Amino acid sequence: MGILEVKNVNKRFGGLQALGDVNLSIEENTVHAIIGPxxxxxxxxxxxxxxxxxxxxxxVMFDGQSVLGRKxxxxxxxxxxxxxxxxxxxxxxxxxxxxxxPIFAKRDGAFQMNAIGATTGxxxxxxxxxxxxxxxxxxxxxxxxxxxxxxxxxxxxxIGMCLSQNPRLLLLDEPTAGMARADTNNTIDLLxxxxxxxxxxxxxxxxxxxxxxxLAERITVLAQGSPLVEDTPDKIKGHPKVREAYxxxxx
Amino acid sequence: MxxxxxxxxxxxxxxxxxxxxxxxxxxxxxTLGVVNFAHGAIFMLGAFCAVTLSKIFSISYQTIDETxxxxxxxxxxxxxxxxxxxxxPEMGSALIDWSVPLAILFSIPIMISIGVIMERGLxxxxxxxxxxxxxxxxxxxxxxxxxVIKYYFGAxxxxxxxxxxxxxxxxxxxxxxFEANSVIYPIWRLIYFAFSALIIGxxxxxxxxxxxxxxxxxxxxxxxxxxxxxxxxDRKFTIxxxxxxxxxxxxxxxxxxxxxxxxxxxxxxxxxxxxVVVVGGMGSLPGAVAAGFLLGILESxxxxxxxxxxxxxxxxxxxxxxxxxxxxxxxxxxxGKKGVMED
Amino acid sequence: MLGLNKRDFTLLLIVVxxxxxxxxxxxxxxxxxxxxxxxAGYPDLMQKFVIYGIxxxxxxxxxxxxxxxxxxxxxxxxxxxxxxxxxxxxxxxNVMPGILLSILTSGIFAYLIGVVSLRRSGxxxxxLTLAFAQxxxxxxxxxxxxxxxxxxxxxxxxxVYSNDPQWxxxxxxxxxxxxxxxxxxxxxEMQLGAWQFQFNVGYYLCAIIMVLAFYLSIRIFRSPFGxxxxxxxxxxxxxxxTGLNARPYTLAAFVISGMYAGLAGGLLSAVDPLAGxxxxxxxxxxxxxxxxxxxxxxxxxxxxxxxxLIKYFENIFSKINDSVLHSWFSFLPDGMEDFMVTIVHPxxxxxxxxxxxxxxxxxxxxxxxxxxxxxxxxRGLFTGRTEAEQAQADANQSTPAE
Numbered sequence: 001m002g003i004l005e006v007k008n009v010n011k012r013f014g015g016l017q018a019l020g021d022v023n024l025s026i027e028e029n030t031v032h033a034i035i036g037p038x039x040x041x042x043x044x045x046x047x048x049x050x051x052x053x054x055x056x057x058x059x060v061m062f063d064g065q066s067v068l069g070r071k072x073x074x075x076x077x078x079x080x081x082x083x084x085x086x087x088x089x090x091x092x093x094x095x096x097x098x099x100x101x102p103i104f105a106k107r108d109g110a111f112q113m114n115a116i117g118a119t120t121g122x123x124x125x126x127x128x129x130x131x132x133x134x135x136x137x138x139x140x141x142x143x144x145x146x147x148x149x150x151x152x153x154x155x156x157x158x159i160g161m162c163l164s165q166n167p168r169l170l171l172l173d174e175p176t177a178g179m180a181r182a183d184t185n186n187t188i189d190l191l192x193x194x195x196x197x198x199x200x201x202x203x204x205x206x207x208x209x210x211x212x213x214x215l216a217e218r219i220t221v222l223a224q225g226s227p228l229v230e231d232t233p234d235k236i237k238g239h240p241k242v243r244e245a246y247x248x249x250x251x
Numbered sequence: 252m253x254x255x256x257x258x259x260x261x262x263x264x265x266x267x268x269x270x271x272x273x274x275x276x277x278x279x280x281x282t283l284g285v286v287n288f289a290h291g292a293i294f295m296l297g298a299f300c301a302v303t304l305s306k307i308f309s310i311s312y313q314t315i316d317e318t319x320x321x322x323x324x325x326x327x328x329x330x331x332x333x334x335x336x337x338x339x340p341e342m343g344s345a346l347i348d349w350s351v352p353l354a355i356l357f358s359i360p361i362m363i364s365i366g367v368i369m370e371r372g373l374x375x376x377x378x379x380x381x382x383x384x385x386x387x388x389x390x391x392x393x394x395x396x397x398x399v400i401k402y403y404f405g406a407x408x409x410x411x412x413x414x415x416x417x418x419x420x421x422x423x424x425x426x427x428x429f430e431a432n433s434v435i436y437p438i439w440r441l442i443y444f445a446f447s448a449l450i451i452g453x454x455x456x457x458x459x460x461x462x463x464x465x466x467x468x469x470x471x472x473x474x475x476x477x478x479x480x481x482x483x484x485d486r487k488f489t490i491x492x493x494x495x496x497x498x499x500x501x502x503x504x505x506x507x508x509x510x511x512x513x514x515x516x517x518x519x520x521x522x523x524x525x526x527v528v529v530v531g532g533m534g535s536l537p538g539a540v541a542a543g544f545l546l547g548i549l550e551s552x553x554x555x556x557x558x559x560x561x562x563x564x565x566x567x568x569x570x571x572x573x574x575x576x577x578x579x580x581x582x583x584x585x586x587g588k589k590g591v592m593e594d
Numbered sequence: 595m596l597g598l599n600k601r602d603f604t605l606l607l608i609v610v611x612x613x614x615x616x617x618x619x620x621x622x623x624x625x626x627x628x629x630x631x632x633x634a635g636y637p638d639l640m641q642k643f644v645i646y647g648i649x650x651x652x653x654x655x656x657x658x659x660x661x662x663x664x665x666x667x668x669x670x671x672x673x674x675x676x677x678x679x680x681x682x683x684x685x686x687x688n689v690m691p692g693i694l695l696s697i698l699t700s701g702i703f704a705y706l707i708g709v710v711s712l713r714r715s716g717x718x719x720x721x722l723t724l725a726f727a728q729x730x731x732x733x734x735x736x737x738x739x740x741x742x743x744x745x746x747x748x749x750x751x752x753x754v755y756s757n758d759p760q761w762x763x764x765x766x767x768x769x770x771x772x773x774x775x776x777x778x779x780x781x782x783e784m785q786l787g788a789w790q791f792q793f794n795v796g797y798y799l800c801a802i803i804m805v806l807a808f809y810l811s812i813r814i815f816r817s818p819f820g821x822x823x824x825x826x827x828x829x830x831x832x833x834x835x836t837g838l839n840a841r842p843y844t845l846a847a848f849v850i851s852g853m854y855a856g857l858a859g860g861l862l863s864a865v866d867p868l869a870g871x872x873x874x875x876x877x878x879x880x881x882x883x884x885x886x887x888x889x890x891x892x893x894x895x896x897x898x899x900x901x902x903l904i905k906y907f908e909n910i911f912s913k914i915n916d917s918v919l920h921s922w923f924s925f926l927p928d929g930m931e932d933f934m935v936t937i938v939h940p941x942x943x944x945x946x947x948x949x950x951x952x953x954x955x956x957x958x959x960x961x962x963x964x965x966x967x968x969x970x971x972x973r974g975l976f977t978g979r980t981e982a983e984q985a986q987a988d989a990n991q992s993t994p995a996e
Contacts, residue, residue, distance in 0.1 A: 050835075076837035088835070092828040093821070101825050102836045104818055110839040113846060115819035118597055122818065165837065286717045376959070382716050383663045387887065388958040390665075390880060394951030402940045402948065518876065522728045525721045533718065564737030571729035575710060578722070582713060 003028040003169060003201050004049070009058035011044055011225075018044040019055065020225040026169070031195060031202045033212045036222030037246055042205045045222065046173055049203075050082055051075050062169065073110045081162035083172045087154035089161070091147030095138060098146050098157055099129035099164060106165045128164065136160045136190075152183030156190060163194060172204045176211050188214050213237070221245060253424070253433040258551045260423075264440040264509055266547020267447035268294075271502035272524040273531065273539035274454060275495035281471035281534045282488050285374055286382070288389040291521025292396040293496050296365065297503025298512035299400055300358035302409050305350035308334050348414045354504050359497055366496025370489050393518065401514040408511035413439040443505050450498060451540055457494075458536070467491055471534065526574045532587025542585055546570050602812050605894060609808050612898075613801040616640050617791045624788030631913060634906055637781055637794035638865075642905045644797070644804040645861045650885040650897030651804075651811050652854020656847050657883070658892035659820060661827035663720045665879050666707070666727030670700040670852040672734060672874035674859025676745070679752045679869045686763035687754075687771050689778065689799070689864040693857065700856020701849055708848035712841060715830070727879055734871040751870035771864050773799055778865055796865040803861065804898075807854060812894055814850070823847050855882075877947070884954050890966030899965055904950070911949055914942040 002025035011019040019041050026032045036042050047053040048060060051070045060067050067075055076082075090098050103125045108114065120126075133139045136156055141149070146157060155175065162170055175191075176184040188211055194200065195215075206212050212219065212233070219236045221228040223245040229236065236242055272294055279287050311330040319327040335343030346353070373392065377385045412418065421441060423434040458464035470484055503512075510516070527546055531538030552558065553569040577584065595603045612619065621635030634640070653667055677699040678692035685691050711722040739748030746752055754760075768777040778796035814820050825833050826840045833840045863869050872878075881904065889900025916935060919942065923934045941949045961968050 071839070072834040073837050073839045076835055082835050084831075084835075088829055088832040090825050090828040090832060093824060097821060097824075100818075101821065101838070104822070105837040108818075110837060111842040113819060115814050115817045115846075115850075116597075117818070118599075118813070118816045119818050119821050120599065120816070121597075161832075161836065280717075286721070373959075380962070381661075383657075383661065383720075384958055384962060386663060386665075386717065386720055387883065388955055390883075391951050391954030391958060394877075394880070394947060394954060398945065398948035398951055399940075402945060522724060522876065526725050529718070529721060529725075562737075563740035563742070564732065567732035567736050568729050571725055571732075574725060578713070579710065 002026045003063055005061045007059045009048060009055045011055045017225050022227060024220060024227060026201060026203055028201050029199050030217045031215050033204045033206055033216035033219045034222060035206060035212055035219060040222040041225040042222055046205055077110060079168035081165060081167035081170050083158055083162055083175055085174045085177050087158045089146050089154055089158050093146060095144050095146050095157060096129055096142040098161060099132055100125050102161045102165045103128050132160050132164045151179060152186055155187055159190060169201045169203060174206055176208055191215055253429045257434050258555060259548050260436045262548030262551030263444045265550060266544035267444050268502050268506055268520060269524055269527045269547050270540045270543025271447055271450060272499050272520055273527040273543045274451065274536060275499045276524055276528050277534060277536055277539040278491055278495045282467055282491050285385050288386055289392040290499055291517035292393045293499040294503040294520055295397060295517030297358055297362060297500030298507045298516065300361060301351045301354040301504045301507040302411050302512055304354040304357055305411055308332065308347045308350050351411060351413055351508055355501060358500050358504050362497045362500030363493040366493040367489055370492035397514045397517055406514065408513040410511040411507040413508035417442060439508050443509060446505055450501060454498065463487060523570055526570055530574050530577050530584055532584030535586040538584060538586030549573060598812060606809055606812060609898060610805050613644060613805055617793055621789060621791055625790045632910060634909060635791060637792055637797050639909050640797045641800050641865045643902050644800045645858050646901040646905055647804050647898045648807045649855055649858035649882050650901040651807055652851040653882045654886050654897040655811060655814060656851035657886060659823035660844050660847050662844060664723040665720050666723035667855050667882050668874045668878035669727040669730040670704055670855035671859040671878060673700045673703045674856030675863045675869035675873055676752055678860040678863035679867055682754050682867050683758040686760045689771050689773055692864060693860040696856045696860025697853050701853040704849045704852025708845045712844050712848060724876060727874060727876060731871055731874040734874055746871060751868050753868045771867050800861050815894060887964055888957050890964030893966040896964050896966045908946055911942050911946045
């Protein structure tokens, strides 16, 4: 029984079968990559996983609870954190403030009217945030205006913001898209480091094979809306069906 | 039955004005993504085009007739409009009489240029600014335009009559088989409705059947993609802005005989037209037109003595009430498309 | 001090000093001198400064922090005014119950409007609030002023009549708004040489409330709640995917700022017990937006500066007539003088709204950050630092937690 169980999911947009009979199980404490050529239904699947799209049939269970039809903040409070293709951070706020918000959210829930006490008086939260920034090597940037940082730094911050909530599942949507090689490698190293340091399940949806094969312990290949194969990276590499899906070679 | 038909007819003229203004608002919003708070002011400027032309035609010179005296015993002063002097009395008085319809011709180029100047001179610089800034700057412009009009024309409404021939009422009763005079309707309002229908038809035909219209419709659906195709969409949007301004301006010119124009009529109509756009569905042209007529007719029903004695003042708030109910039940409006202005 | 860091505390002290010393500061010119027309230290005007200051401070909590641009805040101002006058009619002229009720009713009113309007954001939200305000105006102007149910007294405006119950009124209390017996109109005049200063009870009551309102707004700005509101403005998507529900946050901000507007409306009635529907019109909503952006949206001091400037210029500009203009331009040759008077004339006297509109556009086009940002730019020119560096330095200073 995996931490995330997708069963018999179908999703149709008009005449297009975006997802067809998807079954997927992500085991706790693994790095699971979902790959596939363009139009394979990766984004649709991701949107189903986070409750944004409700499938026509099937179920998506996280730790025994259905995620379908839930609001995004509820899903996050359940323990699923999401990293976006383009880093989504609070650009108008400083790096430290960016890091404090998820810690508040973890501590106080989806809404807390704390309008009188000063933010600077929240020593615990600041301490936790600074600790997180230290482990990201970003502590000297804590008063930076976060929108002014490089894309790599923004990604690093975003991942840190997710981790500060101790999620049980971290969903990454093409985390290195549009990044320079150095930034990509930094991100890979960061994710490896995270995996070593804590018990966490990571699901990556990715295009870049370099990233996938450096990180993943299990890989699901999606083609035309359905899982083609699911196996370890070594076996996937030489798999004829995968080659066919990607290169159009006949087996 | 006759009372119902009468109320529907009564709602048509206001409904037409709402529909025309809402159409322009939607065109601008759909193509440029800008909500133009100055759009009502354009409607108002249109009405004042009619006022101006009738004033120009009536500019007179004085002659003193020594043979006659006025009631104070002074020699009688006779005012003769210059147009009568130049074109002869008959032609001259006909010109004065027909000043509102003539103002249409003269307002089209004026309104289009106002629209183009507005877009090129001001709004163009705000495409990349936050929505709040766009709202604020057009709001400021609306205030400026209406205050300028107030400065030159005063705060009081200026009656601007329709040509004599259109001044009476038309009796629909015989046509519908009712008692005579049970459904009578002012001719000018009938013309206003026909004129609006014509303009709405023209705009839709233009969008449907010309290449230009096709690009604009594509742009409304997906601005970025059309931009990527290498089509110079900015120029087309400027023209679109001019057209929207002309539509609102014409609506204003023709509206002058129905309600004497005043400087704040623009804002009054704008707020209601916004409600119309919201009810019709943001970004939907047919929605804007349908909701315009619907709410106009609704308002007319709420203005009957029966309605106003039951709930005093209901005619003033009915549109807002309906809008709130529709928004609560159908947040996207009547014909709104998915994904427009949703967060 | 008072739970504020040093910078904010200094700012609070400045506002306290400005508010308390206003009768001196605003009357710098001796009575009877040519410059006395620029004085603004008389009670009516000073009351307006602080009351509209409260209005703008509240508006800034919504617009400055969350970025939700409400075009209907005048409705809350009006509701506050009516509530306060109703307390005068029912209980008597003590202003305290009136002010409390105006905060309460406008809060409830803001909650109801907020629940509906906040279903949408951006332009949609602005349009919805505008429509609600216009509806409230129509309600107050005609619907709720019929013989059967007269809540607002329509065109005439709501006021106290001699046959009103006034249950708590007694003969020893003034027959005008008062604070536990101290008349709001009571004014102490001080003559210092050629200068004349007026100290008015109504003004000082409003000023003290304004200082409190300002203090509360600093606390809100610096609180975790304030940070969440800025987060809403910055990135709604990230907000939701961080496990935060943005809706109650924006609704709370909307209600708080509606209560500020109601308080301002109540105070308007407290200093002059007549409430009219025109207070709810869209022009009034537009004015508070302008005050906020003129001063600097999202800054603490901005709205206070903005409202003061707008109300000051409104007063000065409205007083200027053609003869004043002629005296100003009398140094020019005759033709030039007339020309200048013709040019300036539309903008002064009754033309104040035109000036307001032009000002509105100029600020939005050239100085979207308002005067506070303008001031920072000028400071940057002198210190040779860029804006970003300046902000960096400010951020370092304002976070003593390190």
